[in-house]
Amino acid sequence: MHQILVADAISADGLQPLLEYENAILIEKKVTDPGVDLKNIEALLVRSATKVTEELLEEMPNLKIIARAGVGVDNIDVNAATRRGIIVVNAPDGNTISTAEHTFAMMASLMRKIPQAHQSVKNLEWKRNAFVGQELFGKSLGIVGLGRIGTELAKRAKAFGMNIYVYDPFLTKERAQQLKVERCTLDEVLRQADIITVHTPLTPETRGLIDAEAIKKTKQGVLFLNCARGGIIDEQALAEYIGNGHVGGAALDVFAVEPPGEHPLLKYDNVIVTPHLGASTKEAQLNVATQVAKEVRTYFEDKPVSNSINLPAMSKDIYEKIRPFHHLSKQIGAILSQCVRVGVHELTITYAGTVTELETSYLTKALLAGFFKDRIDVHVNEVNALLAAKERGITVGEKIAGDSFGYANSITVVTKMNGHQFTIRGTYIENYGPRIVCLNDFNIDFLPEGNLLYIQHMDRPGVIGRVGKILGDHSINIATMQVGRKEIGGEAIMILSFDKPLEDPALELLKTLDDIVFITRINL
Numbered sequence: 202m203h204q205i206l207v208a209d210a211i212s213a214d215g216l217q218p219l220l221e222y223e224n225a226i227l228i229e230k231k232v233t234d235p236g237v238d239l240k241n242i243e244a245l246l247v248r249s250a251t252k253v254t255e256e257l258l259e260e261m262p263n264l265k266i267i268a269r270a271g272v273g274v275d276n277i278d279v280n281a282a283t284r285r286g287i288i289v290v291n292a293p294d295g296n297t298i299s300t301a302e303h304t305f306a307m308m309a310s311l312m313r314k315i316p317q318a319h320q321s322v323k324n325l326e327w328k329r330n331a332f333v334g335q336e337l338f339g340k341s342l343g344i345v346g347l348g349r350i351g352t353e354l355a356k357r358a359k360a361f362g363m364n365i366y367v368y369d370p371f372l373t374k375e376r377a378q379q380l381k382v383e384r385c386t387l388d389e390v391l392r393q394a395d396i397i398t399v400h401t402p403l404t405p406e407t408r409g410l411i412d413a414e415a416i417k418k419t420k421q422g423v424l425f426l427n428c429a430r431g432g433i434i435d436e437q438a439l440a441e442y443i444g445n446g447h448v449g450g451a452a453l454d455v456f457a458v459e460p461p462g463e464h465p466l467l468k469y470d471n472v473i474v475t476p477h478l479g480a481s482t483k484e485a486q487l488n489v490a491t492q493v494a495k496e497v498r499t500y501f502e503d504k505p506v507s508n509s510i511n512l513p514a515m516s517k518d519i520y521e522k523i524r525p526f527h528h529l530s531k532q533i534g535a536i537l538s539q540c541v542r543v544g545v546h547e548l549t550i551t552y553a554g555t556v557t558e559l560e561t562s563y564l565t566k567a568l569l570a571g572f573f574k575d576r577i578d579v580h581v582n583e584v585n586a587l588l589a590a591k592e593r594g595i596t597v598g599e600k601i602a603g604d605s606f607g608y609a610n611s612i613t614v615v616t617k618m619n620g621h622q623f624t625i626r627g628t629y630i631e632n633y634g635p636r637i638v639c640l641n642d643f644n645i646d647f648l649p650e651g652n653l654l655y656i657q658h659m660d661r662p663g664v665i666g667r668v669g670k671i672l673g674d675h676s677i678n679i680a681t682m683q684v685g686r687k688e689i690g691g692e693a694i695m696i697l698s699f700d701k702p703l704e705d706p707a708l709e710l711l712k713t714l715d716d717i718v719f720i721t722r723i724n725l
């Protein structure tokens with residue numbers, strides 16, 4: 202049973218895919234609540250309240266997936282999760298419309314002073330002259346960050362007759378033309394806009410993007426909106442420029458620290474605020490909860506997740522194509538690890554034939570995950586495989602080759618250690634399955650599954666018989682046996698498979714046989 206901790210308030214209807222999943226137990230508690238057994242939690246579902254820090258991850262050794270029911274993952278230490286092989290997924294578009302609508306509502310409210318007028322009437326006043334506003338029509342809206350939310354906002358602002366100026370380093374000319382917005386530098390946006398709104402993620406680059414220097418360049422009376430993340434607009438600078446009258450007002454849904462407490466910005470009448478409500482609609486909460494619940498279930502069903510922050514995205518169709526090679530790569534890595542029981546410093550993986558049409562970097566990571574599986578304490582998967590190799594000084598190379606050795610496809614790994622090298626090649630044969638076709642430069646053909654024994658020996662009469670006798674004496678049934686050699690009388694190999702793991706006494710006796718060069722169990 203997978204234990205899933207729902208640590209923040211997440212729509213119960215949206216959690217349905219997990220509630221209906223017979224292999225999961227849902228625990229709806231905060232991470233700090235007494236009695237929560239963090240050690241056994243395998244999936245953690247959060248919004249923005251729970252801070253998923255490295256310290257928290259240390260207390261959760263079995264955690265495999267963190268799901269953020271929303272867009273921003275700045276409350277999650279993604280690097281720490283990646284190091285531990287924990288997949289981080291989010292719900293990137295479930296709350297786009299709600300947040301764009303909220304930003305629009307904040308902009309309209311700020312321009313028409315609706316919150317202030319509302320409060321005044323509630324205070325039994327009737328001051329019609331005190332709340333003269335401005336029209337949106339004909340005004341210039343500067344959008345910093347034209348992603349999902351920025352784009353939806355731009356469409357709505359266009360419909361209100363606003364002129365849109367956008368700064369987004371990743372916005373193409375074609376896309377700007379299509380959306381009928383003007384592509385500008387940040388300086389141009391700052392100088393031309395009557396209202397400036399930010400819709401970027403909070404990153405080291407965007408933190409303080411709108412600072413005192415930037416605000417100085419804006420028009421007298423400019424209005425600022427922040428419904429993205431606190432900190433993109435420097436709050437101290439904003440307070441200073443509202444205080445000196447240069448900035449005409451601001452509408453803020455987010456703060457650098459939430460809740461903001463006694464904050465200098467809160468004392469100004471021309472600053473309107475909401476408590477991080479951008480995504481707080483029934484529709485958005487249902488969307489994001491359903492998206493992440495499906496992702497977590499998909500993950501536990503061993504299928505590819507679609508919205509991972511730290512794994513390449515893959516559609517179901519692509520995954521179906523890559524799946525057999527993914528399995529083969531893992532098995533190759535595991536065989537390599539068990540055949541080469543010394544430290545390695547270089548691994549080169551070469552792909553040839555039909556497999557090259559797929560995302561081979563994902564296969565390389567799978568091979569490394571198989572390689573590290575029984576070698577190191579850390580749980581290694583496709584998320585942290587490259588990092589695990591780097592941390593251990595292993596250079597990983599990936600190549601595409603034209604020659605697939607007569608097969609429709611081939612995956613070959615060559616590893617280097619102490620002046621030697623070891624090669625394994627596998628292929629996937631349609632309607633037949635995965636096969637290992639080369640092991641330590643010997644041509645062979647075996648299924649990489651189950652309890653195997655790899656014996657390298659001299660090609661002399663009687664060796665196979667003596668091996669068979671020892672196994673028979675220990676009541677070990679040989680399920681399959683494949684042999685290969687390079688030349689008559691030289692070295693040869695045999696790969697045996699058994700119905701149950703080979704036990705130590707038989708292995709030790711086999712090692713004493715003449716003509717045996719190398720022998721090792723391979724458990725897959």
Ligand SMILES: NC(=O)c1ccc[n+]([C@@H]2O[C@H](COP(=O)([O-])OP(=O)(O)OC[C@H]3O[C@@H](n4cnc5c(N)ncnc54)[C@H](O)[C@@H]3O)[C@@H](O)[C@H]2O)c1
Pocket residue numbers: 271272273293296297300345346347348349350351368369370371372400401402403406407428429430454455477478479480481
């Ligand atoms: N208030 C809320 O409740 C709420 C709800 C949803 C999202 N958000 C916030 O809004 C942000 C945007 O969401 P989205 O779904 O539109 O994300 P998105 O990824 O679709 O868009 C982000 C855009 O920012 C641009 N960008 C990145 N760095 C930039 C930079 N230095 N300067 C200018 N542009 C830059 C990107 O190119 C991208 O187009 C999220 O990261 C999240 O923090 C807040």
Ligand SMILES: O=C(O)CC[C@@H](O)C(=O)O
Pocket residue numbers: 248249270271272273274296477479480481
């Ligand atoms: O969980 C929320 O309500 C906030 C979500 C929002 O900040 C996001 O980044 O998606």
